[in-house]
Amino acid sequence: MDLSFGPEYEVFRNEVREFLRTHEDQAPRNASMRSPEMLAWQKLLIEHGYTARTIPKEYGGFGGTPNIIQSRIIGEEFSEAKANAGLGGQGISMLVPTLLEMGTQEQKEQFIKPTIHGEMVWCQGYSEPGAGSDLASLTTSATLDGDEWVVNGQKIWTSTAQLADWIFCLVRTEPDAPKHKGISFLLFKMDTPGIEIRPLVDMTGAANFNEVFFTDVRVPKHQIVGERGEGWMVANAILGHERDSLGNPNITLTRLNALIELMKTETLNGERLIDNPVYRDRLMQLQGRVMAMRFNDLRVLSSRLNKGQDATLARMIVKLQGTELRHDLEGMAIDIMGEIGLSYEDNPYTRAGGSWQNQYMYYLGLIIGGGTSQIQKNIISERGLDMPREPKIEKNK
């Protein structure tokens, strides 16, 4: 057991801190993704290797070798300094790694640099009304007409569709092939005629998602990643990859500490909430769960650094446990505030800008999105515990 990253990483950590200290005034706060200050900040971060760290230089990245600990330290220090960590989004997190793995030379050159620099914004066209957990049953079609694909159908849960320049999109090109073998991975511009975007207001009141409708959308034939019929493989190419960052597990800890502060300041019948033994016990239960997940994260991190250390199951359970834990944590804050916990939007009694309610609902969304808790349990039991799969029901019966 050795919990230190080692002295060379402390040097690196100090470099990151020094950067954040000297560039504090340049870091954008609440800037939109297309604002000049945001784009300038993104460029600065790439030059220093604090984002797009492992993207090759020839495609506009920093060109660093993958290093999990360095990525972790960058994440920790930016989070600690509450500094803008650069642009995210599905173009940067999903499409760029996919292109690096499966794209042609031309595609890499055309798309990666503007994407990581925030000049080309993407949305992801995967889910459909009839293809959620069973994504491979998607029916949005593309048929070849001369040198163009003609796309028809509908996508849903499309984040940032209203802001995106381009979409990477799964479409069915081989209707007679088995469902996983009939899909292709297309790239096209969002201002192509025949695309209609309708915002989808969610339970938080915000329109974080959209529905996107395609009617005879014409896409140049060469704007495909991989061969036709290989789209499912292309979309999954990066799933098995070791991502170079695990995200920041300390955010849950930050929220727990915010909950503790809330309990020290809010009162009930003149008594601080923390002095109520029932509430205090619930808090301690949550603290125990947060602790367990923090140590689980250390184990997963360690397994990526040390060959031969198996943490498959520990990694598989993170989405399920992490999202449920956050939902419970945010929900506890609401419970203990009574009616005040219901305050929202312009209500003057709202605490912390309504973040407890907002995060409570947002994490319910995350419990469902990206593979529901039930799908997670299928994965854990079938791949983690080697339990038998549900028998397949044949179509048209």
Place this chain on the structure above:
Amino acid sequence: MQFGLSEEQVLLQDNVNRFLDDHVSLDAVRTYAEGGEDDAIWQGLTELGIPALLIDEEYGGIGLAPLDAAIVAESMGYHTAPGPFLTSAIMAPTVFAAAGGHSDKLAALAAGELRVGIAFAEGFGARNDAGINPAGAKLNGKSIFAFDQAADSYLVADQHKHIYLVAADGEGLSRKPLTTVDKTRRTVELTYSDTPATLISDDPEVFAQAMDIGRVMLAADTLGAAQNMIDQAVEYAKQREQFNRPIGSFQAVKHMCAEMAAQLEPCRAMVWFAAHALNELPDEARLTACHTKAHLAEVGKFVAKTSTEVHGGMGFTDLLGLHYWFKRCGANRQWLGAPELVREEAAVLQGLA
């Protein structure tokens, strides 16, 4: 950075598991539960060096760390093994080492020549029907649910967390077995009547250190016991068929197994960290020990119930013996502080109560 077990630790656990596989089968557990003795098992573990694990080499021990002991505790729980591991290998050596000046006791413990029981309840959670009155070099009163029915002597704590040593055959001491649901380990009632007692420590920190490590080991025992219950549930769900399918292919059943695994897997990292912290991270050790004890108690309870349910009616019977693990988790939950009590200690440690 390396958060996990070393090769030596994996080897240690393999050795202990091999011994326990051979000598603590379900039949052996039943034999003990029905009134047998644990001497042979403890003798075998002594030959493997288990009582010497934590004791310094200068006293004939092996001088390993709490993390090494925790992986042994996990194996003990996995096998629902009887024996005075928690007391003679863990808490008693911790008390004697922390108190200082007990090289003879440490040497005898390391050699497996001495079994020292623990009667600590007055120090962390006194109940009615019991109570200790030390006066001069004598003890009067009663301890209930003291560990180890076959100990040569007992470390007894009073409400001030002072620790006394009494001999099992000491004057005025009577010992009665107390039946509990967990028949894989035995507890006793000790009644003292002017029983000669040696003050071992009047420093509450000594008491607290023994509690910390005891709690982490009980958590590790639950980790092992619960892991075994998951293994059994998964295996049973793959074999058992209803509606012409293994019941493990039904989501209702496989999701129960997934939930057990999802809750227990982080506990492994938690137990490792808590054990490591005992020696290496003094600022975090006590809080982590409390939370690990309480959290494993909750997860252990959930796994014990859920695994039993996966087994259907068979889980409820004595035939499978699954109930030994169920009750082991239940006993580990209550001993050295049930969850609410330990969580309140965690709150106090942070100035929140």
